[in-house]
Amino acid sequence: MAHYLLIESRDPFESNDVGYYYDLAKGLVEGGNQVTLFLAQNGVLSARPSAQSAVLGALARSGVTVLADDFSLQERGIAKLAEGVAAASIDVVVDHLAAGYKTLWH
Amino acid sequence: MSKKTLTIALMDPPYESENLTTAFRILDVAARRGYNINVFAYEGASGLAFVRQSPHPNPVHGKDVAEENHPTTKDQVAALLAEAEKNGGKVDWVNCGMCVDERGVNEFVPGTRRGSPADFHTFIEASDNVLVIPTK
Numbered sequence: 001m002a003h004y005l006l007i008e009s010r011d012p013f014e015s016n017d018v019g020y021y022y023d024l025a026k027g028l029v030e031g032g033n034q035v036t037l038f039l040a041q042n043g044v045l046s047a048r049p050s051a052q053s054a055v056l057g058a059l060a061r062s063g064v065t066v067l068a069d070d071f072s073l074q075e076r077g078i079a080k081l082a083e084g085v086a087a088a089s090i091d092v093v094v095d096h097l098a099a100g101y102k103t104l105w106h
Numbered sequence: 107m108s109k110k111t112l113t114i115a116l117m118d119p120p121y122e123s124e125n126l127t128t129a130f131r132i133l134d135v136a137a138r139r140g141y142n143i144n145v146f147a148y149e150g151a152s153g154l155a156f157v158r159q160s161p162h163p164n165p166v167h168g169k170d171v172a173e174e175n176h177p178t179t180k181d182q183v184a185a186l187l188a189e190a191e192k193n194g195g196k197v198d199w200v201n202c203g204m205c206v207d208e209r210g211v212n213e214f215v216p217g218t219r220r221g222s223p224a225d226f227h228t229f230i231e232a233s234d235n236v237l238v239i240p241t242k
Contacts, residue, residue, distance in 0.1 A: 009125065010242070041124045071131065090128070094135040097235040098110045105239050 003034045005096040005103040011042035012052045018043070021106045022055055029063045036101070038093060039085070040069040044078060053082030060084025067092060109195070111142040113229040115238045119150025120159070120179040125239050126151075132237070133186050140193035143186075144229040145200065146221070150241070152205035154179040155215040180215050187217045200225045 006025050012018040028035045037059060039047055046052040047068040060066045060083070067088040068081065081087065097103055114133065118125045136143050147154055161176040163169055183199060190197045200221035206212040212220065230236050 009128065040128050069128075072128075090131045091135050093132050093237075094112075094139065094141075097112050097136075097237060098139075098141070100235055103235065103237050105237060 001032050001034060002028075003096075003099070003101045004028050005036045005038060005093065005101040007038045007040055007093065007103065007105045008043035009041040010106060012046045014042070017106065018046070019055070022059060025059055025064045026062055035063070036065040036067060036092075036096060038067050038069065038088070038096075040072050040090075042072075042076075044068045044072040044076060047073065047081050047085045048076075048078045049080060049082045053085075056085050057083040109141060110136075110139075110234045111144065111232060112136050113144040113146065113226075113233040113236045115146045115148060115226060115236070116151035116154065117149045117239065117241045120153050120156075122150070123242070125242075126154070126179070129239050130182055130186070134189065137186055137190040137195060137197070138193055140190070140195040142195050143190060143197045144233060145197065146202070146223075146226040146229060147200065147205075147218075148202045148223075148226075149205055150209075152201045153209055153211045155183045155199060155201055155218045156180060156206075156211035157213045157215050158211075183215045183218060187215070198229070200229075 008021055010018050025035050025037045056066050066085045068085050070087045070089055116129055157180055159178040159180045161171050163171045164174040187197050199218035203220045203222055
């Protein structure tokens with residue numbers, strides 16, 4: 001089993017690529033890997049309860065750990081998070097890098 | 107925990123993308139932990155450590171240079187180097203040589219250096235982990 005950190009920085013309302021990145025997270029978990037999806041910058045816009053947030057709940061239920069950068073959330077005035085999403089500090093990224101997670105940025 | 111060595115590749119130019127804000131936040135955490143940090147500044151990011159950057163006033167808002175307090179990436183690079191040193195880590199910041207020549211930004215913040223993608227390869231081999239932050 002491999003460990004992955006997927007960082008999503010893009011706005012799902014602007015880029016359809018984001019959906020493919022979510023699919024990658026789901027596929028990696030289904031393949032028996034441990035996956036953390038870290039939302040940052042405009043990537044956190046899907047963490048606000050919205051038409052885009054249901055997929056994050058589904059990812060969480062499938063076994064993906066879904067985190068949202070607290071700084072990015074604060075900048076965008078997002079206080080209430082969608083189901084399955086937890087706020088986290090940027091330290092989490094360094095924790096994962098130090099622990100050897102395969103880390104991708106989108 | 108043993109001292110880690112992390113490598114981060116940057117590509118975005120100064121003053122354009124939020125990617126750099128996030129990148130510097132990640133680098134700051136690593137520096138505060140005393141990790142060794144390698145940065146390969148590629149393409150537009152080769153201008154981040156350009157030493158001739160200067161802050162500007164904001165005449166539209168009636169602010170002078172001090173009041174505007176405009177941040178420059180060269181100061182952020184220098185602060186990163188200082189923070190790492192304070193905590194027992196070191197930063198090897200490499201500015202892509204061909205990139206800086208193309209852009210005319212080949213005067214660097216002290217403590218950073220000129221290099222090539224070969225340095226990035228060396229970084230990868232010597233690091234505990236690598237993060238590549240591409241342009242959008």
